[in-house]
Amino acid sequence: MKAALLLPSLILGALASAPARASNVVVSNLTSPESPGATLTAANGSPLAAGSLVRLGAFPGLDTEQIAALAQQGPASVAAALTPFGPAFPVGSGAAGNPGSIEFTASQATGTQAGSLYAVILNGASVETSTESLVLKLSEVLPADDASGLPAYLAVHLRDAELVFGSDTAAGYATKASEPESFETWITRQLGSGAASADHLAEADPDHDGASNLLEYAFGSGAGDGSSIARLEIHESNGEYFARYLRRVGDSSLQIRCEAETQIDAETWPTLETTVTVIGDSSAPTGYERVQQLLPTSAGQAFARLRVTRIGEQGE
Amino acid sequence: MGRFRHNSPHPRWRQGLLLLASLAGLAHLRADVTDPFGYFSHSIPAQSRRLIGVPLLGDPSFYGTVTEVLPSGLRIHTDDTWHPPVMGNSATACVAVRAGLHAGLTVSATAYADDVLTLLNPPGGMFATGDTIQIFPDHTLGSLFGVENQIGLMAGASAAEADTIGVWNAATQSSRVFYYQSESGWREAGKEAEGDRVNATVSFPGAIVINRRADAPLTFTLLGAVPMPMEQRLVPVSHGRNLISAPFSMAPKVSDYELYVPGSPFSVIAAASAPEADTIRFTNFSTATESEVIYSQLGAGWRVVGTSGDAGETPVELGQAMDLQRVGPAGYIKARGISEQPAAARALMTAPDDVIPIKRRLPAEGGVRLEWDASAGHSYKVQVQPLGQSGWQDLVAPVLATSGTGSVVCKPSGQGQIRIVKLQG
Numbered sequence: 001m002k003a004a005l006l007l008p009s010l011i012l013g014a015l016a017s018a019p020a021r022a023s024n025v026v027v028s029n030l031t032s033p034e035s036p037g038a039t040l041t042a043a044n045g046s047p048l049a050a051g052s053l054v055r056l057g058a059f060p061g062l063d064t065e066q067i068a069a070l071a072q073q074g075p076a077s078v079a080a081a082l083t084p085f086g087p088a089f090p091v092g093s094g095a096a097g098n099p100g101s102i103e104f105t106a107s108q109a110t111g112t113q114a115g116s117l118y119a120v121i122l123n124g125a126s127v128e129t130s131t132e133s134l135v136l137k138l139s140e141v142l143p144a145d146d147a148s149g150l151p152a153y154l155a156v157h158l159r160d161a162e163l164v165f166g167s168d169t170a171a172g173y174a175t176k177a178s179e180p181e182s183f184e185t186w187i188t189r190q191l192g193s194g195a196a197s198a199d200h201l202a203e204a205d206p207d208h209d210g211a212s213n214l215l216e217y218a219f220g221s222g223a224g225d226g227s228s229i230a231r232l233e234i235h236e237s238n239g240e241y242f243a244r245y246l247r248r249v250g251d252s253s254l255q256i257r258c259e260a261e262t263q264i265d266a267e268t269w270p271t272l273e274t275t276v277t278v279i280g281d282s283s284a285p286t287g288y289e290r291v292q293q294l295l296p297t298s299a300g301q302a303f304a305r306l307r308v309t310r311i312g313e314q315g316e
Numbered sequence: 317m318g319r320f321r322h323n324s325p326h327p328r329w330r331q332g333l334l335l336l337a338s339l340a341g342l343a344h345l346r347a348d349v350t351d352p353f354g355y356f357s358h359s360i361p362a363q364s365r366r367l368i369g370v371p372l373l374g375d376p377s378f379y380g381t382v383t384e385v386l387p388s389g390l391r392i393h394t395d396d397t398w399h400p401p402v403m404g405n406s407a408t409a410c411v412a413v414r415a416g417l418h419a420g421l422t423v424s425a426t427a428y429a430d431d432v433l434t435l436l437n438p439p440g441g442m443f444a445t446g447d448t449i450q451i452f453p454d455h456t457l458g459s460l461f462g463v464e465n466q467i468g469l470m471a472g473a474s475a476a477e478a479d480t481i482g483v484w485n486a487a488t489q490s491s492r493v494f495y496y497q498s499e500s501g502w503r504e505a506g507k508e509a510e511g512d513r514v515n516a517t518v519s520f521p522g523a524i525v526i527n528r529r530a531d532a533p534l535t536f537t538l539l540g541a542v543p544m545p546m547e548q549r550l551v552p553v554s555h556g557r558n559l560i561s562a563p564f565s566m567a568p569k570v571s572d573y574e575l576y577v578p579g580s581p582f583s584v585i586a587a588a589s590a591p592e593a594d595t596i597r598f599t600n601f602s603t604a605t606e607s608e609v610i611y612s613q614l615g616a617g618w619r620v621v622g623t624s625g626d627a628g629e630t631p632v633e634l635g636q637a638m639d640l641q642r643v644g645p646a647g648y649i650k651a652r653g654i655s656e657q658p659a660a661a662r663a664l665m666t667a668p669d670d671v672i673p674i675k676r677r678l679p680a681e682g683g684v685r686l687e688w689d690a691s692a693g694h695s696y697k698v699q700v701q702p703l704g705q706s707g708w709q710d711l712v713a714p715v716l717a718t719s720g721t722g723s724v725v726c727k728p729s730g731q732g733q734i735r736i737v738k739l740q741g
Contacts, residue, residue, distance in 0.1 A: 026595065026609055026621055032588035094622040103590060104622040105609050147505070148482020148491035148525040149365050153557065153641055155591035 023151025025056060025085065027119065027138065028103035029158035029172065030095060038159040039100040039172035040091060042123045043132050047100025048175065050092030053122040053130065056106050057082040058115050058142070062189075064164045067118070067135055069189035071165035074178035075122050075130040077286045078165070082120055085142070090125065100172070107151075117142050117154070118164065123175045132175035134166035180250030181287055183217050183310070190216075190223040202310065218256055218308035220246035220288045232258075232306055235292065242292040243272065243304040244279070249289050255309040262299035269305060352542040353674055355684070355700070356635045356731045360526055360534040367599045369561025369637035370455060370522045372540030373410060375677075377402050378451035382416075385443050389425075389434040392449065402428040404453025410520040411435065412543060413550075416447030421550035421648070422543065424519050425451065437552065442648070452541065455522075457481065457494055457502050458514040460538070462679035465496040470530035473498055475505035479534070482525030483518055486554035491525065492516070521551060523559040523599075523637040535682045537728060538635075546653045550582060553649050558640040562598060562632060563651035570596075571628030573651040576612040582650035585643050586612035590621045594644060598630070599637040606639075634703060635731050672696065672736040675721070683727030688736045690722030695739040698724055702732040714739060 029038040040048040059067050059081055071078040086106030094103030117139045124130035138161050143152040158173065167174040181189075187200050190213075199206035202214040207226040216223045219230030233244045247256045258276075259269035274294040281290040295302045360366045380394030390411070403409050403425070411433065413421040421443075424436035433451070443449075461467045461481070472478030478495035485492060493505040494513055502513040518524060521543070528534050542564060543549065549563035567573050575596075577583045587593035593611040600607065608620040610627040618627035640649075676687040690696060696715050699708040711734070715724045728734060 024597075024609065026590045028589035028591050028621070030589035030613075032614055035588055035592075089622075094624070096624045105590075146482070146484075146491045146525075147493050148480070148484070149527050150367065150482065150484075150491065150525055150559070153639075155595065155641065155643075157589055157591040160591075 023107055023109070023145065024153045025106045025117065025138075025142075026104075026153075026155040027054075027056065027106065027158065028094070028155075030101060030103050031159075036159055037170070037172050038157065040102065040121060040134070040158075041100060041169065041171055041174040043167070043174055043176055045169070045171075045174070047098075048091045048121070048123060050090065050097050050099050051125045052091040053088055053120075053125055053127070054091060054102055054104075055079070055082065055088045055120050056085040056138070057118060057120065058085065059083070059118060060115060063192060064137060064162075065193045066189040068165040069181060069185040071133050071135050071176075072179055072185055073181050073286050075124075075127050075133045077178075078120055078133055078135060079122070079127045080286075082118070085117065091121075115142070116140055117156075119158070119161065121166075121173075121175060132177045134173055134175040135164040136161035136166070136173065137164050182251065183214065183253075186217050187213055187223055195224075214308055214310060215306075218248050218254055219306060220248065220285060230306070232304055234295070234304070241295040241297060241302070243295055244290065244292040245306055246284060246288045246290050248287060250287060253311050257307050258293050258304055259307055260295055260302055260304045262296075262302055264303050272304065352544075352733055353735065354540065354542045354732065355728045355734045356538045357683075357727070357729045358526075358536045358538070360528045360536060362531050362533050363529060365525060365527045366604055367523055367525050367559065367637045367639070368536070368538075369599070369635050370460075370518055370520070370524060370538060371543070371561035371564045371635050372538055373412070373452040373520055373543055374404070374406075374455050374459060374540055376450050376452050376541065377404055377409070378449075380449065382443055382445055382447040382449060383431075384445060385439055386432065387440070388438060389432055390439055390443055390449075391432050393431065402433070402451055402453075405458065405515050406453040406456050406517045407515065408436070408454045408517045408519055410452045410454055412450045412452065413443070414448040414450055414544065416449075417444060418442055418447075418550055419545055420543075420548040420650075422520055423552055424454075437646075442550075452520065454517040454519050455540075456515045456517055460518060460524075460679060461496075461536075463514055464501070466681060467536060467679045468534065468681040469496050470528075471496040471498045472529075475503075477529070479529050480505065480525075480527040482527065483516070484523065484525075484557070484559035486556065486558050489554075489556045521549075521561040521564070523561050525559075535727070537679075537682075537684045539677045539684045539686075539734065542733075548653060549651045550648045551651065552647075553640060553642050554646045555642050555644065558638075558642055560638050560640065562634075562636045562638040563653075564634065565632075565651060565653035566634075567632055567651070567653055569628065569632055570610065570618055570630040573632070575649060575651055577650070580650065582648050584612060584640075584649055586614050587643075588614050590619075592643065594649075595621070595641045597639040598632070599639070600633060670738045670740065672722075672738050674734075674736060680725045683725055685723060685725045686734075686736065687721055687723040690717035690720060691738075692717055692719055696722050697737050697739060698726050698734065699737055700728045700732050700734050702730050705732070708735070708737075 070081050086108050089104040091102050095101035119136045121134040122130035123132040138156040145152050166176045203212050209226040209229050213223045221230040222228035235242045235244050243258050258272040260272040261269040276291050279290045284290045377400045382390050383393045384391035409425045411423050411425050425433050427434040469479040475495045481494045482491040497503040504513045575584045576586045584594040590611045595609050595611045597609050598607040610620050613619040620627045672688045678685040698711040700711050701708045711726050
């Protein structure tokens with residue numbers, strides 16, 4: 001494999017450039033003794049601590065399954081994909097500081113009708129300190145401003161929200177810890193739930209770029225973008241040559257290895273047994289790491305390729 | 317001052333004592349005094365948008381009683397011999413209950429013929445035979461801004477180029493947008509082919525959105541009759557958004573309105589959380605700023621969304637607009653005034669013997685043209701009493717009438733009461 005590399009985060013970044021539109025959104029989960037509970041809790045059942053982060057926004061171009069798949073990757077992934085609407089609010093605001101409760105008005109510049117509105121709720125005061133997330137769909141659409149220019153208004157009780165990621169409990173909604181993304185959730189996020197089932201197969205190549213879905217999954221390219229192809233790079237340093245590539249982490253069903261051979265037409269390529277070194281690379285998307293391995297140079301030439309094997313599946 | 321008895325060109329004044337009595341619910345409302353006539357002067361900055369309450373009524377066209385409550389309207393009667401067109405130039409009118417169980421109620425009328433007034437909503441339960449009512453043709457674009465745009469809104473070929481006037485329709489939960497089309501007249505955005513909209517109405521108690529696109533500020537003076545009695549106001553509301561002028565009252569803060577009354581059919585909806593309650597956002601008259609969203613929280617009182625403090629102290633200004641998001645059904649909400657009128661309010665209600673009723677008010681650039689029945693050779697002055705002040709101030713130099721009609725263009729600022737005074741001698 002010697003293809004170009006595009007990161008999923010670039011796709012999300014482009015989608016995030018479209019601003020959410022509306023003006024005033026009132027959100028609350030306050031209850032009375034007579035009304036059903038809608039308390040925000042952590043995965044362990046305790047009310048979310050005051051100060052835990054709540055943020056409204058949109059996920060342009062993503063459906064709820066894709067959003068859930070992002071949340072599955074962790075708070076950083078879902079927060080990065082959110083186009084915020086208004087500022088962040090801490091749990092406890094508008095509720096006398098009570099854990100698990102919140103009420104606020106989020107405001108943002110006026111505009112035309114936009115897509116669905118979501119609330120992303122974390123179990124920490126920042127994305128970096130959070131380990132669990134809860135995603136609720138508040139409304140199918142952000143209403144448009146009135147023809148006269150009057151700002152739109154929307155009020156939602158969290159009790160009436162639709163759960164996208166997290167847990168629905170007797171007390172209300174609970175945040176949920178992220179889990180390593182599986183191939184199935186990844187491909188759904190990549191192609192959307194509406195894609196043909198055949199296109200979801202590991203060996204399928206729906207974007208016709210020559211790389212199977214499994215390869216794209218393992219090496220960090222897009223399954224629905226023909227211009228996004230994972231790339232194995234050869235890097236020279238002090239007279240030594242290294243094979244560099246992205247690889248997925250956290251999926252124990254994958255066996256990823258680099259193979260090297262001095263002859264390009266060799267029938268079998270041995271596994272490169274040199275040490276795999278993780279390179280600190282902040283541009284690596286969530287769920288991936290960039291690594292390198294020293295290539296043999298004794299023959300004066302060398303070729304390298306990547307192979308991924310999955311239980312019951314295989315590709316290169 | 318607006319005329320209270322239309323068949324008397326020069327009503328006899330009694331220093332407001334009877335009017336004060338009417339505030340206390342006096343049944344004999346046919347006193348020889350006039351209702352207060354007020355003004356609100358708005359300055360709309362260049363390239364800005366303002367939500368403005370229209371809390372003053374037009375000129376009254378009917379004063380009488382309800383003789384029968386019909387399924388869709390009222391049969392009415394008057395002893396007046398002066399009969400202007402009940403609906404005026406407007407397609408709709410405001411019916412105000414002056415005395416009766418629901419004094420302070422205002423509803424919309426859509427037609428009048430053969431002593432029968434057709435109401436927008438069925439009158440059952442809100443009117444009774446014997447109620448004393450007044451009718452005020454609704455404001456129109458022509459009466460508010462001038463038939464030929466005398467106020468000076470920027471005209472344009474389309475709504476995208478001109479200053480626009482937005483009028484909220486709670487029934488459709490959307491606004492109609494109007495503008496003055498260059499060399500054509502008043503038009504409705506998107507319905508230009510339907511022609512002139514000079515008589516498009518602004519129902520009481522309405523609010524309008526002025527979108528000023530021009531590079532210079534606009535002065536807009538609203539002048540009209542103060543809705544009476546001020547002791548209580550009953551305002552029709554729809555489910556959803558209601559853009560209305562705040563109930564005309566001397567109540568200085570939200571809690572004084574007593575909008576939430578447990579068990580009352582005219583109460584706002586209170587709840588444990590804002591999305592479950594009727595919420596209100598005021599647009600401040602003098603600063604053109606919006607209040608936070610407030611609501612009545614069960615067991616806690618008025619609250620600002622996002623805070624835990626008491627919002628009952630939120631100040632209320634005369635003439636401010638109110639954005640009421642109603643989760644409850646269509647109906648009415650009742651706002652109370654205050655029984656003990658402060659000094660400024662009392663002063664607003666008084667009038668000397670030589671006050672002359674204002675006959676016509678016409679929009680004029682930067683202000684308003686006032687006309688009154690005059691005696692040729694006599695001098696008159698226009699006086700204003702800004703809200704909160706006890707004295708009257710001359711607004712313009714004395715005007716010498718040369719015919720049976722006196723007139724002057726004046727430009728009051730702020731808000732207050734206005735009157736014409738005949739100079740002695």
